Amino acid sequence: MKYQLNEYGFITNYLVSGRKETDFSSSAADKNQLACEKMMRSEAADHDPVMPAGPVVLGALSALGLPWEYEYTYGSWFVDRSSFYPLLTRVELHAATILNAREDMEAEVWLWSYAAVDLWVNGGFVGGIETPVYKPISRKIMKLPLKKGDNTIYIRLVNLGVRDTRTLFGIQIPGQEREMLSVMLPDAEKAALCSKAADWLSGIMIREKTMVFPAPAPEGSRLIYDARPVDFTEYRNRYTGITLRGETELALAPDKPYLKVVVTVSGQTLSRSFERQELLTIQKGETIDPEENKRRVFERIAGVKQIPRGDSESFSMYPILARFASGRVDPEDEREIYKSFDQIESRRDCSDFLTCAMVRFMKLYPMDEAMAARCKEVMINYRYWMDEAGSDGMCFWSENHSLMFFVSAYVAGDIYPEELFIRSGKTGREMKETARQRIRDWMVQTEREGFDEFHSGGYTPITFAAILNVVDFCDGELSALAWKAADRLLKDLAVQTFQGVSISPMGRVYREVLYPYTQDIQCLINLIDPEAPDQFSEWIIFLATSKYRLPEGLKEMMYSPASLVYEESNARICVEKQEDYMLTSVESPRRDGRVRKWKNISEQPDADTGSFSYVKSLNECFHGTTQFEPGVYGYQQHMWYAALDPAAVVFVNHPGGSCESCTTRPGYWFGNGIMPALKQVKEVLCAIYRIPETHPIPFTHVYWPSSRFSYEIIEDTWLAGSAGGGYVALWCSDPFTAYDDLMFHCEYRVKSRDAAYVCICGSRKDYGSLEEFLLACKERKPAYDREKGRLRAGNEEITYRKYENMTQYI
Structure with missing residues (x-):
């Protein structure tokens, strides 16, 4: 059975064996954890010019000792077995396919991967990708010697599994050679049965x-x-x-x-x-009384036994804190506390989430002798920072993680002042003093510059919880600084709240961006206004035992119109919030002429690796810059939103993968592979997306949930919809093509590496009908001059200028 390359020249038919996962350890050490992980990636990867032996037969074992399987993921252009690894793991994958050539040829191929990859043609080694990277994806341009007829292509991939790990590769044939090629599979008869089933699923x-x-x-x-x-x-x-x-x-x-x-x-x-996104409806609380609502929220957390961490693990300390706070201690809580000790001891990624909860527990509740001894053993042996002894995959440097490490070290040092902390070689008193300076640095810089992970739907509540530990358990100066930081976080959130839901560009985002009312950040909004949409989040439980009190006036701020531009970190955020719509974005690049508020010092050899300036620098490298500029590789940044109500939201992004099932960051709907040029003036936003050939995804796409609109108009280059009392229209320089993946009737692709968009919002009060609104939008005569990279719409204009940012290469 013969298969075709896809429309962009990707091979999409393979047999695959793996991923094989084995524990990995390393003696690599560096005060810069990113540099340490780079060394470990190189150690994990190995290369062998001899092709792995054995037949490629479905169900038979490969050289990895794992069975060969037919690879199928709807819409994927890659072999993708990506996963998340809380502990260091070596990951291996083998794959095979057959290219059938009409004549002898040398075909240019582009090999895409984040991992180390070796490639063979008919048993002969032809090269690959030498060294794994975290980001951006590597592209290796290769020449494949193909004979007339069948050519077996064998791929071997090796990577270091550390947190989110992209175990994937893609092979693309970009030139005219693709017209002379088709694809076949080893073990053709059984593979054809799988292919038939895959076609039925598709x-x-x-x-x-x-x-x-x-x-x-x-x-x-x-x-x-x-x-x-x-x-x-x-x-x-x-x-x-x-x-x-x-x-x-x-x-x-x-x-x-x-x-x-x-x-x-x-x-x-x-x-x-x-x-079925239409079934994911807004949930409301059971009471509008603020104190009753708070009790309801805390009791709900207490009613949960364990919080899922992926499909196979769980954390328990936050529900345990809720039960202890309400006097509803469960007989199984003691066992779960001991489990938490083991998880902290393993130094798995996000174990600092547990230490942050554990130090609150240690401060508030007594332990029996055995538990206290185990707690002490674990806490003085923990690795509280990347300059301490040890090698692991913990993420130290994000805004929320860094503060959790700092405050956990402070409190643990305060509780065990005379004990020697094993990995730092410092006494508890010294640990506390070091952490104190780091916490102060964090608070002062955040108050001055704003949050790097601003308005993050998933991380804001985590950061808030860490701040509350500083409010409650640190000295007077730090507590006061933390109180101010918490106030700023909530006031910024209130500005970006529309009809009771956080509608905001974000420094870090996940797929919940599709349903903003389901983001964890809603737990904060619902506490401010019990009538706002409700969302479960365990992070809010610290408030149950905190002295912190929410500032006055937040609810009024949430529901007040706003038309302003303000700063968070290096980002400049535009807000146009009216009764019937909200349009909000980050400027890319900044229009005030200022490049950035703080410098990245991660490459400075004399940099203080414990300073928050250094932490911010590493976070910028790893989780993405807040210096928004067109042409820069993106990560987890959400750049703009248009909303008519909490569910009728619209945005465009350049996806990091080809399908919904991809597990990359940036993802299919969250973040951007390449950042666009953006300019917003009041209710009009102009955007230009230019995708270079060094990125494998050559399209942008629109989130347009048809079921959320009461009425819509769809044309080649215009989308328009109404919901509540608002209207939104989106124009593009290229035609919209409807596409269905995980969801139906929610997506339009624009199949161009160079596309311009104009988004306009309006109110029913100003336009009698959606048709009238759309006609007014068309009168702005949007036009895109590709040669000059210039977009015009009415009086607004933006010209694309490409930027480079080397902090985004890891």
Whole structure:
């Protein structure tokens, strides 16, 4: 059976073995954790010009000792087995495919990966990618010697698993040679059965409340619903399934938004996931009384046993704090506290989340002799900073992580002043003094410059929790500084709240950007206004035992119109918030002529690795810059939003991967592979996205959830929609192409590496109908001059200028 390259020349048909995962340890050490991880990546990678031995047969074991499988992920252009690793892990993957050439040729290929990759053609080594990187993705231009007929392509990938790790590669044939090539698979007969099942999965559609199959459901197929419970102890009942028996369509459950269809074929299971975004509705609390609501929120946290950390692990300290605060101690809490000690001791990534909760527990509640001894053993042996002895994969440098490490060191040092802390060689008193200076530095710089992870839907509550530990357990000066930082965080949040939901550009973002009312940050908004949409978050529990009190006037600020420009870190944020709509963005580049407020010192050899200036510098390198400039590689930054209500939101991004199932950062919907040029003036936003060929994704796309609009108008280069009392229109220099992936009727792709957009918001009060509003938008006559990189719309104009930022290469 022959397959075709996709429209961009990617091979998308492979047999794959792996990923194989083995524990990894290293003696590498550096005060700069990013430099240390770079060394460890090089250590983990090895290369061998001899191709791994053994037949490539479905179900048979490869040289890795793992079975060969048919690779299928809907919409993916890559072999992607990416995962998250809280502990250091060596990751290996093998893959094979066959290129059929009409004649002898030398074909240029682009090999894409973050890992180290070796590639063979017909058993002969032809090269690859030498060294793994964290970001951006590597592109190796290669020449493949192909003979007429079948050519076996064998790929070996090796990487270091440390936190979010991209175990993926792609092979693209960019030139005219693609017209002379087709793809085949080893073990062709069994692979064809898998391919048939994959085609059936790819043809599934959802029409309103019904799943429609392209042909009768094959034997071995099932529909599985995923409940995604908040409590990890309920994961054993997470999935419920229905066996399919030849159906061509199926009515879907009215209350289950997450589902997948699986097919078992040739000894393996293929699957495709779906999400019914229209079922993800806004949740409200049960009371509008602020004190009653606060008790409800704290009791809800106490009712959860364990907080999921991925699919196989959980953290328990935050629900335990909630139960102790309410006097509802559970008999299993003691066991979970000991489990938390073990997790801290392992120094897994995010173990500082546990130390931050543990020091609050240590300060507030007594322990028996055995527990106190175990606690002391763990806490004095923990690694509280990257300049202390040890090698692990903990993230020290983000805004929230850094403060959690600092305050945990401060409190632990205060509790054990005379003890020697093993990894630092300092006494507790010395640990406390070092941490004190670092906390003060953090607070002073944040108060002066703003938050780097500003308005982050996921991380703001974590940062808030760490600040509360400083408020409650540090000395008077630090406590006062932390109180001011908490006030600033909440006041900034109030400015960016629209109809009770955080609508904001963000320094760090995840996929919840699609549903802003589901972001963890809503737990803060709901405490300010119990009538606002509610969201579970364990991080808010520190408030139950804190002396901190929310500042006055936040609710009024949330619901007041705003038309302003302000600064957070190096970003300049534009806000146009009216009763019926909100448009908000970051300037890219800044229009005030100021490049940045603080300098990156990570490459300075004499830099103080414990200073917050250094922490901010590493965070900029790793999690993305707040110096927004067109052409710069992006990461987790969300750059703009248009909202008519909490669910009817619109934005454009340049995705980091080709499909919803990709696990990269930036993701498919969150962050940007390449940053655009952006300019917002009041209710009008102009944007230019230019994607270089050094990035594998050649399109941008629009989040446009049709079900959230009461009425919409769709044209080649215009989208317009209404919801509540507001209107939004989006113009593009290139046609919109509807596309369905995990969700249906939510996405339009623009298949151009050079595209311009204009987004305009308006109110029903000013325009009688959506048609009238759209006509007014068209009268601005948006036009894009590609040669000059200039976009005009009415009186607004923006010209694209490409920037480079070397901090984004790791």
